[in-house]
Amino acid sequence: MKKNKIFVACDSTNISKIKKIIEHTSDTKLKIGYKFGLEFLNSKNGRNFISKLKKKIIFVDLKLHDIPNTCVSTIKAIKDLRVNYLTIHISSGLQALKAAKKVSGPIRLVGVSILTSLDNKELKEIGFNKNIKRLVLHQARLAKKAKLDAIVCSAKEVQIVRKVFKKEIITPGIRFHSNNNDQKRVLTPKQALKNGAHSLVIGRNITRGNIKKNIKSLISHLSQ
Ligand code: C5P
Secondary structure (H helix, E strand, O other): OOOOEEEEEOOOOOHHHHHHHHHHHHOOOOEEEEEEEHHHHOOOOHHHHHHHOOOOEEEEEEEEOOOHHHHHHHHHHHHHHOOOEEEEEHHHOHHHHHHHHHHOOOOEEEEEOOOOOOOHHHHHHHOOOOOHHHHHHHHHHHHHHOOOOEEEOOHHHHHHHHHHOOOEEEEOOEOOOOOOOOOOOOEOHHHHHHHOOOEEEEOHHHHOOOHHHHHHHHHHHHHO
8 A cells, every 4th residue: 555655635724734634644554645735835824834844745736837937936936845746737838847847856846737627518618629538648748748757637547648658647536435526537546546546636535524534444445
């Protein structure tokens, strides 16, 4: 079970809640990392809290989506946090991805493909002509071209992505309890790993309710 990483999405602004998440997930059979998004990083004490975390795998989900210069400046601005992973939307474009990769140093730069909260209907609504699978494959090629260190996609697209992108594949949209919430392209942890995902991002199915109990049910789901 230590082979694959589980990134716990720490989606809250409440420091005590984040401390509880870390405390209740640290000492398990799983290899755990912690993912902090815009919500926590923009909260009053969030950045400072992350700067003090020791011996944890830290994933900063900024989902940069900007011009090359702004992506580069932002990466420079968070370097003091010494995080392990940082996300950028692949749709920022090849120039932005390459520029970001040039300055990211030891941070693993993760390209985000089409969000797991979107389906084909919504993609069309935004104005994309390709379907999700084709678009994700196209973006995986771009991520490879920019020499990104990892890619985020739905577990449903892992097999397609693997054909062209040989590095770490990280999948959110993971559910082992019934409620999909706002996610559209979901699979179970077991299905995601079977498809070849290296790491999983799991938020609410771990952090809502009894965290220890949720971890236990994740471990039992994985060992079945
Ligand atoms: O609670 P849940 O497991 O749905 O949380 C998923 C986490 O992964 C959230 O923090 C969300 O921002 C992030 N994410 C995602 N889909 C992507 C990229 C990141 O759900 N494509």
